[in-house]
Amino acid sequence: MNADFFRTFGLYVARDFFDRDLCARLRAEARAAAADPATVRQQGAEYIVDEEVRRTQLARVSEASEQLVERRLMALKGTLERHFRATTSGIRWPQFLVYREGDFFRPHADSSAADDAPSVSTGRRVSIVIFLNGEGDPADDESYAGGSLTFYGLMHDARADDRGFPVTGETGLLVAFPSQLVHSVTPVTRGMRFTIVSWLEGTTP
Numbered sequence: 001m002n003a004d005f006f007r008t009f010g011l012y013v014a015r016d017f018f019d020r021d022l023c024a025r026l027r028a029e030a031r032a033a034a035a036d037p038a039t040v041r042q043q044g045a046e047y048i049v050d051e052e053v054r055r056t057q058l059a060r061v062s063e064a065s066e067q068l069v070e071r072r073l074m075a076l077k078g079t080l081e082r083h084f085r086a087t088t089s090g091i092r093w094p095q096f097l098v099y100r101e102g103d104f105f106r107p108h109a110d111s112s113a114a115d116d117a118p119s120v121s122t123g124r125r126v127s128i129v130i131f132l133n134g135e136g137d138p139a140d141d142e143s144y145a146g147g148s149l150t151f152y153g154l155m156h157d158a159r160a161d162d163r164g165f166p167v168t169g170e171t172g173l174l175v176a177f178p179s180q181l182v183h184s185v186t187p188v189t190r191g192m193r194f195t196i197v198s199w200l201e202g203t204t205p
Contacts, residue, residue: 017174030059045118059096088200099193111179124179132194134170146189
């Protein structure tokens, strides 16, 4: 679905948050970088690789690229706080994610209210996703298919909570949403999907 559709449900959407040249540069760096399997929280503060739940790679890009992203997000922090009526203390260090064919992330929320959850999980207030490439024609080898960022529970109706609404990925698109909102990434069916994720964090719910 077109990203503008999600504004209806209170999500924050910014097209061309990064221009195409910057996206291409960061994409190339992430593609060439060493990478580690992304993890999920098992219980308490224990994070493990579980490819039945999440299969994607965390690219180890340069500190300069991480700082560039952090600066751009810090400039947006006040706007996001006003949009979501949230008071936050800072921005988590950005993560560069590479999804290859078959990679996915099952439905989950970024913030947990569990008693044994660590502060890294309970402190997330606003989740941020930046698309470095988008869905497109198979002739475009910089595009991908599948890999849809999909949201659940947008209708605030228990009868429709399991209905997912997928965002059509676009190069340079930023989507921000409350960290307790359930979402997933469907399996990538063609190409490689490059995104950056980060979070506004706070010290109280």
